[in-house]
Amino acid sequence: MTSTKLEPCIPLDMEKEKLTDLVEKAKDYALMHGICMRRKDQFDRDALHFAPFVLFPTSFPRNEFDKSVKLQQVLNELMHKVAHDDEFLTTSLRNTIKVDHFTKRLFDIYERVKKEGGPTQALSLGMLRSDLMLDNHCCTDYGCKKAGKSYCCWKQVELNTIASGFGWLGPASGLLHRYVVQEAGYPQHLKNIPENNALAGLAGALISAWRLYNQPKSVILFLVEDVTYNVCDQKFHEFEIRRQCPEVFVIRRTLTEIGNRGKLTADKRLIIDGQEVAVIYMRCGYHPDQYPTELEWDARYMMEISLAIKSPSIHYHLAGTKKVQQELAKEGILEKFLGDKAHTDSVRDIFTGLYSLDNDTTGDKNLENAMNNPEKYVLKPQREGGGNNVYGEDIKPFLENIKNSDERCAYILMDRISPPIIKNYMVRPGMEPMLADCISELGIFGYVIGTKDEILENKQVGHMLRTKLSHVNEGGVAAGLGALDSVYLVDTDRCC
Known part of the structure; x- marks a missing residue:
């Protein structure tokens, strides 16, 4: 990988005593502010440890960050239209469903719903996260050197349409780093750590969908795993919903529980444990292991044909597959969905x-x-x-x-993608802080609510940053492979 011209925002060469003090303060801040996960090595429902984090925020070019934020509403529109284009989804996935059993099961539900007259609920809620990385290849492959620049640009890793997590841990990382940089003696740096309202925005999306359902006594259902390790990220969404809208209740249920106790009324309202479900927010259901028996598949189908507003609906789930992402990169496809040349060009610019x-x-x-x-x-x-x-x-x-x-x-x-490398201290539970070469991945959050023919709301709401060791391939924090981070904006056109 090419080394970066970006420098850490705070000098990393410091006395051991100062480093130890900063790390301990950061750990305490994380533990006392819910920047935590459940332990996987020794599960105890009542025990948490802090989520892995890097000690200081990571430097990023302001121009590229601003571009990615502005682009999210265009991506929201794109994915909403893709999700509602039956011909495109069917054509894109026709070969995949022949060999990928899990995608085939999802597609079977999609086809069954169509044959039965289409979705009962016309509204869809897309809670999306576009994941991007800075790419050193821009310096040579995209004409930057001809223009006399060395500049990294964003390239999209993927666009998530289901279980797009870290709406809390993303903003929380910024809060942690605001505290740390002040304790390190650099309060002037605060202005370069951007505001991050992802939690409020995503909770607001669920409340908007609940209000559109228009049944005051109905609830928002979080579809969860049997054991949720990333529990704080989910629970802070619940707390924020309660803060913004005290009259709505949030319940948590697994696919198995819905399969055993859920039922549909004659007009397809989803009832579980006597409560009518207005909105289903899926933090589970994206992996084959989460459907151990036919009961769970029956539950997914029951949710799909219900009147509840789903995030995601089955067509939104299919729109987030990698095969659809690859098909969108083909010549002429973006024009079909977006039309506007400026929007089309801006999306194509982030495709690798x-x-x-x-x-x-x-x-x-x-x-x-x-x-x-x-x-x-x-x-x-x-x-x-x-x-x-x-x-x-x-x-x-x-x-x-x-x-x-x-x-x-x-x-x-x-x-x-070949991202720039930057040094930082990696802090993990039970381990000494490690100064290491790191690379980062930015996620931009957005949501869109609408029908096949009309978009009612379309917003960009915040971001998150994950960082991992430069030699590690995967980088999921919940999977134990990455660390929480936040963005430190720098004005530069030389980063590779």
Whole structure:
């Protein structure tokens, strides 16, 4: 990877006593402000440890941050239109569903709902997060050097349409870093840590959907895992909903509980434990392991045909698959959905190379390129939640094993992004702080509410930043692979 021209916002060479003091203060702040997760090594419902974090915020070019924030509403519009385009979804996923059992089960629900007359609820709530990384390749591949600049630009890693987490931990990281930089003696830096209202914005989206449902006694349902390790991120959403709208209650249920105790009324209202559900916010349901039996699949179908407003609906869930992301990168597709040239160009500008592995001439060529140059690519299945991708030299034997089967249609190839490296202290529970080379991934939050024909609300609401060791492939904080971070804005055009 190319080393960065960006510098840490605070000098890292400090006396051990000062470093120890800052780290201990930061840990205490995190523990006392709910910047926490449940332990995975020894589960105790009542025990939390602080979420891994980096000690100081990470420097990022102000221009690129501002661009990504402004772009989110365009991406919201794009995904809303994609989710409601039956022909595009069906065509895009036709090969994938032949070999990817999980996507096929989701698509079966989608098809069944269509055959039964379409969704009972016309409104959809998309709570989205666009994940991006700075890419050093911009310096050579996109004409920057010809213009006399060395500049990193954002490239999209993925766009999440289900369980888009860290609406609390993203803003909380900024609060933590505001405290730390002051304790380190740099209060002047506060102006460069941008405000982050993701929690208020996402909670507001759920309240807006609840009000559109227009049943005062109804509840908002959080669909959760049997054991939720990232519990603080979810619970702070509940607390914020209560703060903004004291008259609405939030309940938490698993797919199994809905399957066992949920029922539909004659007019398709979803009732569980005697309560009518207005809005379903899915923090679960994105991985095959979360559907251990047919009961859970029946629950997903029951939710889908109910009158409740879903985040995501089944068509929104399918719109977030990697295959759809790859299809959107094809020539002429963005124009179909956005029309406006400025919007189309701005979205295409963040796309990195995305390639099909379908059993055709194009797929064969892409597969051969990946076999010959595996270090240039990431191999992605249709999965969320982290830990599913194949990288570098592992790609070649993986593709060798599936190149003559239809299984390859379940994957896409993406150009590997080469982000700038910056040093920071990684702080993890039970470990000494480690000064390390790190890379970061930015997530921009947005939401959109509407029907197939009309968008009622479309907003960008905040951001989050995850940082990982530069040599580590995956970076999910909840999966134990990354660390919380926040953005420190710098005015520069030289970062690679």
